[in-house]
Amino acid sequence: MIPLLLLSALALALIVERAWTLRRSAVLPPGLGMEVRSWARRGRLDPAHIDSLRATAPLGALLAAALDVRHRPRDEIRERLEAVGRHLVHRMERYLNTLGTIAAAGPLLGLFGTVVGMIEMFLGIVDHGIGDVNQLAGGIGKALISTAAGMIVAIPALVAHRWFRGRVSEYVVEMEHEAIQLLDAIEPPAAAARGGKGHASAPATSG
Template sequence: MALIVERAWTLRRTQVLPPGLGKEVRSWASGGKLDPAHIDSLRATSPLGALLAAALDVRHRPREQIRERIEDVGRHLVHGMERYLNTLGSIASAGPLLGLFGTVVGMIQLFLGILDHGIGDVNQLAGGIGKALVCTAAGMVVAIPALMAHRWFRGRIAGYIVEMEHEAMQLLDTLDTPVQPAADKVWPRTAALVD
């Protein structure tokens, strides 16, 4: 339960993909407002911010090198988002096996009791079988929620990865568009008036 609560808190959408962050960063990039302090503060905001900051760090390099940096940083971010998921998956896999182990041990104890005292007491037989089945049920009670949470978190992370890639590609497109100062935009009209 602690792992599920921790991952649910850490993988909140607003924590991983703050709303409007991609658009804000693209407006910085198109306006040329990319000083190192902006980029460092962006890196600290969220995984998406760290990914976009990594692209901005190498913005003056060729597009292919920027893509490689995004992919490299993205792998590290995914690893961080998948933290504890292997443990959760192991719990989901081991839960039924531990329950089965308890059932087998309970059945062995039951048959050893029958060997010592005979089959005369039906209540003892029923009680022993009940104890053995409780172990199986306990294993399932642990495994089913762990398996569901594991699959849900994996799907959520996969969705985040797709959205983060989309935001990074939009930023790359913005970086490819040359920044023109406002004076350059006015100049052709003024030249036409002079002619």
């Protein structure tokens, strides 16, 4: 029971920590994507703005990574976004493996405690006989408490683990959408600049 109590305390701490860290306002601040696209259209992309954006939230860090390499080809920007995105997903999934391990280990520890209790009880029967049947039933009930405790620890940990995994996946999809919108917002000026250079060089070539 002592390991189960320790696991329950650890699971509760991890659930509270992940629930606070993965709240929507901390990962996807409302209106941040629109604000950054507005910066891009107005040309307010100085290093100070980008650094402040990077420190706001995971979404801000992803958008800042795109702005850092905004003058490169779109394929290179996508590669940078994928690399930064993997790092951000790893950060958002922090401690989730531990929570999953608790969900898997809880029932096994509970079953182990029950088996140990049953072994001790039957060894006592071998030494002293069956004795009182009510006392025997009480001993079996006490041994099964360990299994029940393991399930009580494991079920909330499993539910929280699956819920947090789904929440991270949802955030990743929304962050990708915001990053694509930012790429569309910063690409037209670059395309226009390339087009202007092409028109300027044409007369020189013909001459």
